[in-house]
Amino acid sequence: MRSIWRTLDRGLARDIALVCLADAVVGVSFGAITVSSGLPLWLPMLLSLVVFAGAAQFMFVGLVASGGNPIAAVVAGLLVNARHLPFGFAVGDVLGDRWARRIAGTHLMIDETVAFALAQRDAERRRAAYWACGIGLFVCWNIGVVLGAFGGTVVSDTDAFGLDAAFPAVLLALVLPSLKDQATRRAALAGVVIALATAPFLPAGLPVLLALAGVLVSFAGGQAEPAEKEKEAAS
Amino acid sequence: MISAATLIVATVVLGAGTFAFRFAGPVLRARVELSPRVEKLMAISAVTLLAALVATAALLDGHEFVGFARPAGVAVGGLLAWRKAPFVVVVLAAAATAALLRLLGVP
Incomplete structure (x- = not known):
């Protein structure tokens, strides 16, 4: 694991940290929105630990909170997450061979980690970017969700900060070099x-x-x- | 209101299904010898998915057009990224553009 932190240069670490910070703010809003829509305090935290996929979590909570059938909410969330299968084909080599690491790495596979990994040229940097981004996002997202669930309504509208534009821009910036x-x-x-x-x-x-x-x-x-x-x- | 037990089961099923999607790719990949051509095709597929994600996330909210502030922010970010601006500048400019337009009353 130590080699990951050695391979990361400061520029890449800073970029990843920025995405983690933005993600934490969205996490706060996820926690706050879920609890304020009348769902139990533990639900956003459990979802964030077990599912760890922002878009599907928002979709699930939105459907359940509006009185939707929980089975329909699960199916809708799974449909949103199905893209991880082709993602895994593309970046599966970063996970390594050992089982514990493969399972942990599998759980950390989300849009941003995949995009950061694909944007790196050599295998070493791909691995480092994937793990640093994955671990950073998992920690920041879950801390954000806990803060939001308890702290309530301070950051319920992340659109006011333009964060809804920041996330597509993150992926676009990472994908752009591949489009050459x-x-x-x-x-x-x-x-x-x-x-x-x-x-x-x-x-x-x-x-x-x-x-x-x-x-x-x-x-x-x-x-x-x-x-x-x-x-x-x-x- | 839905019971706690139902919510827990639903969450666990969603988590397990998501994990299965994430798990399948690397496992299948490890089983077959990939030619460089297939390897490239996988990378192209992932980039295509991400590009489609960018487009739908930038322009749509559910089934409808999201309004002008968000796509304008993403466009400014994209332009800066294309001009090789630092990543931090790209992301902050995208957010600032959307936030500023909303402050001015643009939806």
């Missing part, structure tokens, strides 16, 4: 179009999964690439 690659860019663009076109009609989580069909576009594009290059060379 043409095949990746084509797949991502197609995926974005698919997700946005289907989002108004489908339950949350599904549009993002359907975006994977965009990867096929990059495949199809791969065949055409040599011809395109010739064209570019000719012009």
